[in-house]
Amino acid sequence: MKNIYIIGTGLIGGSLALDLKKVLPDSVVYGIDKNESHLVEALEIGVIDQKATYKDLDKADLVILAIPVDVSVTELPKILDQVSDFSIVVDVGSTKQAICNAVADHPKRRNFLAMHPIAGTEFSGPRAAVLDLFQHKTNIVCEVEKTAFKLQEQAINVFNKIGMRMRYMNPESHDKHIAYVSHLSHISAFMLGKTVIEKEKNERDIFDMAGSGFESTVRLAKSSPEMWTPIFKQNKDNVVETLNDYIKNLTQFKTLIENDDFENVFKEMKDTNYIKQILNGIK
């Protein structure tokens, strides 16, 4: 893996670039980004070694596609057209069904590996890139059987080296489950932020009262709308289902409070404390 091309030099692409340079010290990391200022910045701060364009992709050993999921779907077929038979193209987007469908019949389907490394922060752009972001994190790999064996092996070895553990899943299951543990968390935080900001318009100084609990719960509302709008669009049905479940649970909890049924308010919270065990398991 000598020539590595990172398409999209933001938080995820940039962090992968840093990790790949660490575990593959002989490689050269090229950056491709339609946002020229991001590309210049990525070069300046050493996230990438050199700038490149699609025309150079025939020299690629590994291509990482880390751009908004709606753009990935249109770009991936063009990228596959460009690469050699010995190149592996990995996409790292937060939805997997649309992208797998987009190249299902592509002649170079075997050169593509669909992944979702589950890691990130609420920041974006090349300066958000951090080394070791993927240490001890889960990497969901979809339709692994559709990728040429040697190429998948190479790619998975590299992701192992940067500290990830692999989980294999079909794209439908991925999109369904990730809606609960990731997409819903983002909407829940965005709407919490919105609700409190709306209130603040009329009630000054309300944020003087906000503590670390609010900060933690609302953190994801800092996330990039450019990234998240296409995710919600592509995963519309699953996201709407999670929102229906969440709104139902909130409404039921509200009704318990309205009816002074604090025995069940207590029980709901006690049952949900089970999340402690689950979160310990994540770590």
Add this chain to the structure above:
Amino acid sequence: MKNIYIIGTGLIGGSLALDLKKVLPDSVVYGIDKNESHLVEALEIGVIDQKATYKDLDKADLVILAIPVDVSVTELPKILDQVSDFSIVVDVGSTKQAICNAVADHPKRRNFLAMHPIAGTEFSGPRAAVLDLFQHKTNIVCEVEKTAFKLQEQAINVFNKIGMRMRYMNPESHDKHIAYVSHLSHISAFMLGKTVIEKEKNERDIFDMAGSGFESTVRLAKSSPEMWTPIFKQNKDNVVETLNDYIKNLTQFKTLIENDDFENVFKEMKDTNYIKQILNGIK
């Protein structure tokens, strides 16, 4: 302030005990707790210096009341009956209207100061106590004018010394605003946890996919139902109002997704990114 009595030796009472011993090295910190095992534990790990009972309260210079808010309301009058004219009793609960009402006509009202130090973690019990928890945090002080001047001055000096900045507010405003920035965050996290746990019952391994974003958003769902049930009960009207606002915003966001109005999905998130400025302001 020689003799300090901490009633309730959990997360908040215990953390205050540690801070008070640090800034008032000549003081003796006594613990009172109806949970005998908590009291023994607090003594063992050095959170308190000695065990005590209500009978000893006549010797108190400072009393900190850090127990569930429904119990505070019934205990505070008894505590005030017990203390001397030179003693200041401070309650640190998360609701302020009920407690202020409970002692509005008490002959020792001037010995009471209503506060809400906005700090905490999702853990509970004496072992959750941490030094410096209140550094650079906000302390809401309610009805300060109803407390004897010299006594309020002493108490506020101490809370200044442990690193807090004071904000003065009436109990009604406190309970209304705190519902948005604290109580709603807790319910939002609890219901997020519930929604995902319910899903997991049928879909194994879903939590393998949970990353730091989920962890942060759901963190408060580890909180103690013993503490939070009485808070929601006392602040019922405000909490129900925040839930109505929150559910309305979630439903509206869902409708935008259902209607494929992703331009406005984007706009909602972009507008809410304003939370970045607000959170920077908190720090």
